[in-house]
Amino acid sequence: METLDRRVQGLWIGRAVLIASVLAGVALAVRAFLRPIDVRLIAGGWVVVALLGAVHARLLYRSWRFEIQDDALFLQRGVVTRVDTSVPYVRVQHTDTQRGPIERTAGLASVVVYTAGSRGADIRIPGLDPDRADDLRRQLRELAVESETADAV
């Protein structure tokens, strides 16, 4: 089973730090305009959120697995709720590689697989090396075409 690129952990930790900072900022604003909250409390809160986020990022990275099996793409991921998804090739409508601005700075890319499903309509594999992402997308497209059926719905 393949794993994601290690660098995605950094990306996720960065996101956690960002969220912590935003929350701290909100708390500071409240402190300035509404009721005085102890600065140490805010700082402590920032540390806790950032730490939790970092731990979550690490655990999430370790939980991520995907594999190209004979009939489907299989994914496993999740910390609190573990989700295993099988995307049969006959159901793949199209695939995208996506690189958001933040992902680009980290040198990573995502592959998004679209199906006709209503709940699992887009399946996303984040944090891949861009070359691997392109390869994966091509692989999936070939597998989807091979298993082409007249009506994917």
Next chain:
Amino acid sequence: MKRLHPLSAVRQAVGGVIQGGFLGFFAGVFLRGVLEGPALPFQLLLAPLGAALGAGYAVAEYYRFTYELRDGTLAVASGVFDRQDREIPVGRIQNVDLERGVVHRALGLAVVRFETAGGSATEAVLDAVALDEARDLQETVAAQRRAERDREATGASEGAATGASERAATDVSEEDATDAGESGIATGTREDDAADDGADAGPGGARGATAPSSTDRIELYELSRRDLVVLGLASFRPGAPVLTVLGLPFLGDLAWGAVAAGSRLLGGPAVGSIAEVVALPPERFALVAGVALVEFAVATLLLSAVVTMVAYYDFRLYRVGDDLRYERGLLSRYSGSIPLGKVQTVTVRENALLRRWGYAALAVETAGYGPGSDDASNTAIPLDDLETVVEYAEALGDVEYPTVERPPSRARRRYAVRFALVPVALAGALLAVHRFWIAFPWWYVALAGLVLAPVAGHLRWRNRGHALVDGAFLARSGFWVRHTRVVPYFRVQTVVDERTVFQRYRDLASVTADTASTASVVGGDATAYDVDESTAREIHRTLRDRLAADVRRLRAREGGWQPRPLPGEATSESEGEDEDGNESEDGDDDPGSADGDDPTADG
């Protein structure tokens, strides 16, 4: 390219006049207030101008809206400034629905909605066309879809099987339903009572040399008056009174008046607003709250009954070729078509009350966007006894309805614990309110709810289950409304396993078979909840394997998917479709199998 009915231009123009007029009026008032200067009656100038512009725009819109159904494509061109040209291949149209409001019915018009699987909104709306034209469109789409399918199947086009719009034969045949079933199923009736609908009763034109599928309109089911009343009384739409009160402001005062009257009757205070209520001491608060709740319940029951009965009045289900067609409604008449070849999921719905009496409902979901929050657009049978509904589910899902396997009993403990959290959380919240805000010494009463937790847990557990049968996956859940969803393997999209921390602790997992039917976004997925982890893996594996196998098999056979005869249809059909419906070479159930014989040309 055709235009909409001229009366729709009139209707839109009237709307335009009103809207434009109002806008002009308000603009005039605004200007008059803003501009210092001579007090000119701006609104008198702008209102008629606005009205004229509104009417003009509406008429322009009418002239710029054209549509055409030709060569296997529905083309719609619209827009005054913003042109939009849309082409929809007929084979991709999931549903063709007709709606006739009171005004439409008076004028002999109908609104036609075409829905496809791509996109979250209706793809094309024709508002409005003549009723005959609307029915013709329904038939033509069905006929062209049939022709396409037959063409793919035989691999050759015989004569003019495609091409310009063809009228499908809408011969009415009087059929004897061999399994007449219970009160709900009518024996095959002649269509003459549909004369007021202006439906085609005459024989249509020839369709081309071979017509392998039936184009007769066969009535399968009719909702009797008695069942309509039962359905109404058993329906529960808490939103109904809320929306009514919100929609008609003076009803709010009426509601308060009712609460006050009820409370006074029981010796309590007369309250007129929320502020007064909150200020009451606990016993009186409880009294007023109790009265309000009871009155709300009564109002809900009455309004739900009325809404449901109006919506499902004179419900009929037909089969026309490969489509299921339903008609319903008292004030607004709705008619929808559900192509059997596009059915994603078949759901047996049993609400808690009807279950007791052995009733159930059947819903059929396609991939088209279905308007209507109460699933009325995909209800095939609103009410009938369970056996009949199951027969339909079996025919539509091509499956033998099995006994459902319940989750393991440790799941029941899990539900009890989860339900117990609710009164605890409520008590905690009330305690916090009591300590930090207003005195509420009765916070611990919420803990009384703990008694109900194990009962609720048991009920939830009892009404959940799954089954893996030849041809389909079954998933059941829900207490107040129990849904049993049948998903044929070849309709499965993705398979998802979910395990929360608590489920992992108990070695449980939930498995979902995702389908393309939009209703599953709103109504719920086909999920086997809280099964043993090894069972979950087995389900996951089976779904994938059977999906692959059934898709391969479907592709390999000639004619692709074939519809199965439904209960209520005659067994001797002139097209020679196999009655047993279940014949296959290798002994497995073929998905949606009916023997793929080429029947002789019909009469």
